[in-house]
Every structure is written in C-alpha cells, then in structure tokens.
Amino acid sequence: MTQLALVIDLNVCVGCHACVTSCKEWNTSGQAGPMSDFNPYGADPTGTFFNRVQTFEVGEFPNTETVHFPKSCLHCEEPPCVPVCPTGASYKRKEDGIVLVDYDKCIGCKYCSWACPYGAREIDEQQKVMKKCTLCVDRIYDSTLPERDRKPSCVLACPTSARLFGDVHDPESEVSQAIRESGGYPLMPEWGTQPANHYLPRRKTKLRIHEDELVRADNPLKVDGKLPKPAKAEPSLDDVTSW
Amino acid sequence: MHPAFSVIFLTTLIGVGQGLFLALFTVESYAAFDLLPPQAGRFYALGSMLALGFLVAGLIASFFHLGHPERAWRSAAKWRTSWLSREVIVLPAFMGVVFLYGAAHFTGFNPALATLPSGVPVNVTAILGVAGTVLAFALFVCTGMIYACLRFLQEWHTPLTVINYTLLGGASGFVLATALAALSAPEVAGFYGGWAMILTLLALVGRAASLLRNARLRPKSTLRTAIGVKHPRIAQKAQGAMGGSFNTREFFHGRTAAFLRQVKWLFLLLAFILPLGLLAGGAATGSAALLLAAFVVQYSGLLAERWFFFAQANHPQNLYYQAVS
Numbered sequence: 001m002t003q004l005a006l007v008i009d010l011n012v013c014v015g016c017h018a019c020v021t022s023c024k025e026w027n028t029s030g031q032a033g034p035m036s037d038f039n040p041y042g043a044d045p046t047g048t049f050f051n052r053v054q055t056f057e058v059g060e061f062p063n064t065e066t067v068h069f070p071k072s073c074l075h076c077e078e079p080p081c082v083p084v085c086p087t088g089a090s091y092k093r094k095e096d097g098i099v100l101v102d103y104d105k106c107i108g109c110k111y112c113s114w115a116c117p118y119g120a121r122e123i124d125e126q127q128k129v130m131k132k133c134t135l136c137v138d139r140i141y142d143s144t145l146p147e148r149d150r151k152p153s154c155v156l157a158c159p160t161s162a163r164l165f166g167d168v169h170d171p172e173s174e175v176s177q178a179i180r181e182s183g184g185y186p187l188m189p190e191w192g193t194q195p196a197n198h199y200l201p202r203r204k205t206k207l208r209i210h211e212d213e214l215v216r217a218d219n220p221l222k223v224d225g226k227l228p229k230p231a232k233a234e235p236s237l238d239d240v241t242s243w
Numbered sequence: 244m245h246p247a248f249s250v251i252f253l254t255t256l257i258g259v260g261q262g263l264f265l266a267l268f269t270v271e272s273y274a275a276f277d278l279l280p281p282q283a284g285r286f287y288a289l290g291s292m293l294a295l296g297f298l299v300a301g302l303i304a305s306f307f308h309l310g311h312p313e314r315a316w317r318s319a320a321k322w323r324t325s326w327l328s329r330e331v332i333v334l335p336a337f338m339g340v341v342f343l344y345g346a347a348h349f350t351g352f353n354p355a356l357a358t359l360p361s362g363v364p365v366n367v368t369a370i371l372g373v374a375g376t377v378l379a380f381a382l383f384v385c386t387g388m389i390y391a392c393l394r395f396l397q398e399w400h401t402p403l404t405v406i407n408y409t410l411l412g413g414a415s416g417f418v419l420a421t422a423l424a425a426l427s428a429p430e431v432a433g434f435y436g437g438w439a440m441i442l443t444l445l446a447l448v449g450r451a452a453s454l455l456r457n458a459r460l461r462p463k464s465t466l467r468t469a470i471g472v473k474h475p476r477i478a479q480k481a482q483g484a485m486g487g488s489f490n491t492r493e494f495f496h497g498r499t500a501a502f503l504r505q506v507k508w509l510f511l512l513l514a515f516i517l518p519l520g521l522l523a524g525g526a527a528t529g530s531a532a533l534l535l536a537a538f539v540v541q542y543s544g545l546l547a548e549r550w551f552f553f554a555q556a557n558h559p560q561n562l563y564y565q566a567v568s
Binding site for chain 1: 314463476480485486487559
C-alpha cells in the first residue's frame with residue numbers, strides 16, 4: 001500500500017516561507033475555490049493556509065539555536081480527524097493515504113479540527129468548510145505536467161531542498177531512506193496517530209583534529225624550507241616505499 | 244478551547260429536556276405500581292410539551308454552530324464511527340418519542356397492550372416511556388462521548404464527562420419538574436423535590452470529582468514532543484502569522500486564569516449551592532415561585548458550567564501557538 005508523505009529536514013530549512021507562499025498560490029487558484037483572506041492589508045490580516053513556518057529558539061543565550069519548523073497536515077496513518085467526522089466529508093484515500101476533505105459534504109462543524117492534536121485543519125471563513133493540506137493532489141497526478149513537476153508545490157518551491165516527497169511505505173524511496181538513515185521522527189508520537197510526514201533532526205557537523213595532524217611529521221625541526229638533500233649513498237624514500 | 248455559545252446552549256437545553264422527560268416517566272411508572280398517586284394525562288402532556296420545547300430550542304441552537312446548516316442531514320451518515328453522528332440520529336428519535344408520549348397522554352389514547360404477571364397493565368405510554376428513557380440515556384452518552392472520546396483533550400477524556408452530562412441534565416430536568424409539579428400536580432412535588440436535591444448533590448459530587456481530577460492533570464504533549472527537539476528550554480519566536488488564524492481563535496478562550504477561577508466558583512454556587520437552598524425553601528413553603536427560581540438559577544449556573552467545561556480544556560495544538568512574533 002502506498003502512503004505519500006513529506007519528509008522535512010529541519011537541518012536544512014532556513015525559514016524563508018517559500019513553501020507557505022507557493023502552497024497558498026497553487027491551492028488558492030485551484031478548482032476547489034480560493035483560500036480566503038480577510039483584511040489582507042488591514043491591521044489584523046487573517047486567512048486560510050495549509051502550511052505555516054514557525055520559528056523556535058532552543059537553549060539559552062549564548063548557546064541558542066534557531067529551529068525553523070514548517071507545519072502542515074501530517075497525513076496520519078491513524079488519522080483521529082477522520083472517524084469523528086459525522087458526514088464522511090473527511091476521509092483517508094486507500095490508494096495513496098492522503099487525508100482529504102470533500103468540500104461539498106463538509107457541514108463546517110469544526111469537530112475534526114478539535115480531533116487533530118497538531119492544529120493542521122483550518123476553517124475557511126468564506127466557504128465555511130474545513131480545509132487542510134491536500135499534498136497537492138490536483139498536481140501530483142496531473143499527466144499534463146512534466147514528470148519532474150508532479151510534486152507538491154511546497155516541495156518544488158523549497159530553495160534548500162528541505163522538503164522531500166514520496167511513498168514512506170516503499171523502503172527504497174528517497175523519503176524512506178532519509179527517515180531510516182537520518183533519524184526521521186514523527187511529531188507527538190504519544191497519541192498513536194502515526195503521522196506519515198516525518199521530520200529530520202538538526203545535525204551538528206563536527207571535525208575532530210588530532211594534535212599530530214597539525215604538525216608535519218616529516219619536519220621534526222619545524223623549519224620550513226627545502227628538506228636537506230640526502231647523500232647519494234643514503235637510502236631515500238624511493239627505496240622504502242613502493243610508489 | 245473557545246467556548247461556542249451554540250454548543251453551550253445545545254448541551255444544556257437538551258439536558259433539561261432529557262431530565263424533564265425522565266422525571267415525567269419516573270412518576271408515571273411509580274404510579275403504575277401504586278407508589279405515587281396517578282396523575283392526569285394533562286400533566287404528562289404539558290411536561291412533554293415543555294421537554295420538547297427545550298429539545299427543539301437546543302436543536303435550533305446547534306444549527307448556529309454549523310458553517311453549512313443546510314447540509315446538516317448529511318451528518319447522520321457516519322454513525323458507525325462518529326459520536327456526533329450518533330447524537331444527530333438519537334436526538335430527533337428522542338424528540339419523536341417525547342412528542343408521541345405527550346400526544347398519547349393529551350389525546351387519552353392509552354390502551355393496555357399487555358398485562359404483567361402481577362396484574363399491572365402495560366399501556367402505550369409505558370412502552371413509549373421506556374423507549375424514551377432508553378433514548379434519553381443514549382443521548383446523554385452520545386453527547387458526553389463527543390467530548391470524552393477525544394483522547395488528547397485530557398480534561399474531557401474521562402468517564403466523568405459522560406457521568407456529569409447525565410447527572411447535570413438529570414438534575415436540571417428534575418428541578419424543572421419540581422416547579423412544574425408545584426404548579427399543576429402538587430401531590431408529586433415533594434417526590435420531585437427530593438430527587439431534584441439528590442441529583443443536584445450527585446451532580447455536585449461528579450463535577451467536583453472532575454475538577455479535582457483536572458487540577459492534577461499533567462499534559463502528555465510538550466513542546467519537546469511537538470517539534471521533536473529534546474531540549475528542556477524551547478521558546479517559540481514566531482507562529483507563522485502575525486494577525487491570528489483559525490488556530491488562535493478556535494482553541495483559546497482568551498480570558499485570564501483569574502477569570503476562569505471566578506467562573507468556576509460562580510457555577511459551583513449557581514448550579515449547585517443556591518438551587519439546593521431554593522429547593523429546600525420551596526419544599527418547606529410549597530412556593531412554586533421559589534422552585535421556578537431554583538430552575539432559572541441552576542440553568543444559568545449550567546451555562547457557566549458549560550462555558551468553563553470548554554474553556555478549561557487545553558488543546559495540544561496550542562503548543563504551536565504560544566507567541567506571535
């Protein structure tokens with residue numbers, strides 16, 4: 001069975017919000033209707049977004065680290081938002097594991113948003129239906145697009161390739177390898193929702209230099225310059241090595 | 244959570260309707276076994292009409308919660324998995340039975356369908372009453388489970404939620420039945436008054452138990468599990484939007500902790516302490532006005548109780564919305 005998902009590399013994300021804007025641009029122009037904004041140029045602008053980048057500071061000054069944290073629907077394998085929906089508007093697709101909302105069936109009761117521990121769902125105040133990330137379902141299967149463009153628009157927009165997209169059930173996929181080899185983890189594992197999206201942790205790049213690597217072993221007198229030329233009779237390096 | 248007034252009115256109003264119906268049928272079944280003096284059909288018809296009125300008012304209130312009320316019929320579809328869907332089915336079924344029960348008493352169409360071995364006749368209203376009782380309890384369970392089944396809302400995820408919905412609804416219904424009986428069936432007013440006080444006391448015990456439980460809760464989710472960084476010091480610096488979003492409106496009550504504490508003491512006073520005093524006073528003097536006041540005071544207390552119930556629940560998604568920028 002296929003389970004499409006995103007893997008987000010927190011080590012690479014620079015917090016530029018390109019995924020946020022490209023997501024909004026693609027999904028607000030789709031057939032499903034706009035993701036409405038209210039007061040966009042006023043004092044309290046608000047609107048519907050499928051994806052947000054948040055920023056956290058870890059540690060205490062001066063030993064702090066900034067973590068940019070993109071957050072969208074995690075397309076859980078056990079989505080708590082789906083069984084609570086009274087109309088069946090919220091559903092998880094069998095064929096690829098994407099959790100979707102049927103905007104024509106949604107009654108806007110907001111119960112699914114209460115049932116999501118991640119706050120991934122937002123009601124569209126104009127259309128009065130619940131909306132969430134669709135993994136760009138109208139794009140990834142579009143055969144009129146070139147093969148390399150059949151990815152969620154956030155993935156295509158990311159300038160640092162912090163977002164990977166693929167099937168996490170296929171052990172050989174790029175995302176499965178990233179999860180396996182770079183320590184991918186799910187959010188809030190304590191609720192048993194089994195999010196399909198995974199995050200790759202921040203990694204420290206450390207270079208260990210030993211003392212003897214700083215000193216030229218073949219220069220015991222620490223005098224720079226040409227090495228003394230050995231006498232004709234003395235053995236040279238050519239006599240003891242094979243190169 | 245942000246307390247929505249539509250849901251506050253829905254849950255409190257249908258609670259009164261359910262409790263009142265249970266009170267009516269309690270007296271009818273006691274009377275069938277000669278434990279209480281039999282009442283005229285008018286009393287039950289009047290009571291059922293009143294109960295139906297509360298149920299209809301609750302149903303109307305619930306529509307204000309929906310973005311698309313015209314599609315509300317769709318919400319009966321997923322009764323296999325969704326407690327909300329089950330409530331949507333049970334509520335109209337219960338309303339229908341309450342209507343039939345009242346209509347049978349109003350028209351006097353009440354033939355005995357069978358006779359118990361002890362010689363007690365089983366009337367149409369007895370069958371309807373039993374069906375209504377089952378549905379009333381089923382509705383309490385559905386309403387409570389809508390909240391109790393959300394496992395990460397730890398304040399709600401307890402059997403106490405269902406128990407308290409049942410006890411609070413039952414208490415308010417019996418208090419209203421006491422006032423109604425004082426006006427139209429004085430012989431059973433004492434019986435109702437006693438049970439109203441017992442139920443109010445039980446509801447106080449149940450609600451106090453859930454308050455104590457919730458005061459000791461430790462949130463399972465922390466910022467560490469929320470973003471997956473194992474560090475004791477994590478502070479949010481930006482939430483991705485500066486003007487607020489659905490996530491900042493729907494899941495925060497927007498009041499201070501001191502305000503919440505005041506509401507807690509207010510509802511403990513209005514929903515339990517004052518009504519108990521008024522019920523005792525009404526029982527002593529037989530004054531319908533005092534009993535009616537007991538109901539009005541208790542109902543306003545229940546509105547505060549329900550507001551607090553929602554406001555107290557701390558949704559784990561709030562971890563992602565601690566700071567604007």
